[in-house]
Amino acid sequence: MHLFRRARIPLACLPAPLNQPAGLADAILEPWRECDVTVEGNRIIAVRDSGAPAEAGNFAGAVTDLGGVLVFPGVLEVHTHLDKCYTWDRAPGRHSDFWESLAILGADSVRWTEEDVYRRAEFGLRTTWAHGTNALRTHLDTGRKVGAGSHAALERLRAEWKGRVEIQTISLCSFTEFFSGGGDRIIELTARYKATAMGGFPQPNPDLPKQLDYLMAAARELGIGLDLHVDESGLAHAECLRATAEAILRNQFPHPVACGHNCSLSVQDPARARETIALVKEAGIGIISLPLTNLHLQGRTRGPAPQGEAFGAPRTPQWRGLTLLHELIEAGVTVACGGDNVRDAFIGWGDFDLIEVYIESVRLAHLDTRLAFSPAVVTTGPAAIMGLPGYGLIAPGSPADLIVFSARKLYSLLSRPATPRRFIHGEKFRDAVLPDFDEQESWPKT
Numbered sequence: 001m002h003l004f005r006r007a008r009i010p011l012a013c014l015p016a017p018l019n020q021p022a023g024l025a026d027a028i029l030e031p032w033r034e035c036d037v038t039v040e041g042n043r044i045i046a047v048r049d050s051g052a053p054a055e056a057g058n059f060a061g062a063v064t065d066l067g068g069v070l071v072f073p074g075v076l077e078v079h080t081h082l083d084k085c086y087t088w089d090r091a092p093g094r095h096s097d098f099w100e101s102l103a104i105l106g107a108d109s110v111r112w113t114e115e116d117v118y119r120r121a122e123f124g125l126r127t128t129w130a131h132g133t134n135a136l137r138t139h140l141d142t143g144r145k146v147g148a149g150s151h152a153a154l155e156r157l158r159a160e161w162k163g164r165v166e167i168q169t170i171s172l173c174s175f176t177e178f179f180s181g182g183g184d185r186i187i188e189l190t191a192r193y194k195a196t197a198m199g200g201f202p203q204p205n206p207d208l209p210k211q212l213d214y215l216m217a218a219a220r221e222l223g224i225g226l227d228l229h230v231d232e233s234g235l236a237h238a239e240c241l242r243a244t245a246e247a248i249l250r251n252q253f254p255h256p257v258a259c260g261h262n263c264s265l266s267v268q269d270p271a272r273a274r275e276t277i278a279l280v281k282e283a284g285i286g287i288i289s290l291p292l293t294n295l296h297l298q299g300r301t302r303g304p305a306p307q308g309e310a311f312g313a314p315r316t317p318q319w320r321g322l323t324l325l326h327e328l329i330e331a332g333v334t335v336a337c338g339g340d341n342v343r344d345a346f347i348g349w350g351d352f353d354l355i356e357v358y359i360e361s362v363r364l365a366h367l368d369t370r371l372a373f374s375p376a377v378v379t380t381g382p383a384a385i386m387g388l389p390g391y392g393l394i395a396p397g398s399p400a401d402l403i404v405f406s407a408r409k410l411y412s413l414l415s416r417p418a419t420p421r422r423f424i425h426g427e428k429f430r431d432a433v434l435p436d437f438d439e440q441e442s443w444p445k446t
């Protein structure tokens, strides 16, 4: 057993009744409570207010006084693409426009053997573990020509990382391929490799309700849920989120459904968007926002291309692509923020760092107006969407994964993203070495 004393834990990551601001000096700007955390093996077994009277008798294990610093639970990556990561050097985006990037990665996917995906994904997992992530959900492109190597690589990694990073996989497919003869293969790979959910990126079209009915029937047959890429554009007529909510209700679909992106919701008529949010709430959809990728990919425009040139001059972005996070939160919808692509044609950088995602989400989505809630977007929100009870919390029964910041206040972490972190795993501090990018220099170039 190990008792870690004086950890300032965000209220959003504490169990009741410790999660209440009552009696705290400045719970609006500094919404945490100083607690003592007892760990036994790989689980937290007790959390008590540091100010509570000491228990009778001597504590029978090790004791470390953390000295009143900010402590987060392990954070969760709810939406990424380990099959695509670190392909930028061999398949860079030129304009990083959504459809162009999709085509570049489609061409690169012929190289996605089990060994290739394993090498890149393993680097990604070491990176995210070194930043403090203890659960990760990755989409894997799945179709007639792609996916077998990726699913096989992730099956190995899931076993190797058990007890450190809990890994979930989603079979991401093109609806066009699924409904033009590729469906059987996609379902077969999903079943063989025990994917957590079916994925896909629906596009507005007259057959969408039928397509969603069919996909839900296939997922129901497999006994799994859905995690879709939805409305990743600024087109007001893109209402695949609404169509998904309607399909869940029409089919009484019993499994969990998450929708990522949902950018176009924020350019729709407010009354229409409110109706859609009510349907999302009724259908129980978990909403995933990908603020960093949307910031990079949305609103990316250029002027007219001069003769003989592929692109015109870049124009300053106006549209930033965030979904209606505050309105969804107000409606009681579960929301989470994820990192999405890392060093692939969609976005040429990224580091699987969910604390970066948290800090940037606070800034981009004005979560400073809900500071007490804000840590939930990388902790309890993704844990609920991923169906991982106890994750994202520092509570009895939670995994003993703690991020210990060299910061006593939340404002100092938000001010200084480079604040050093240490990590507790089980009863001990653990090593956290970020893999060096130089390692990638020795990777095969083709």
Ligand SMILES: [Zn+2]
Pocket: 079, 080, 081, 139, 229, 260, 340, 341
């Ligand atoms: Zn994605």
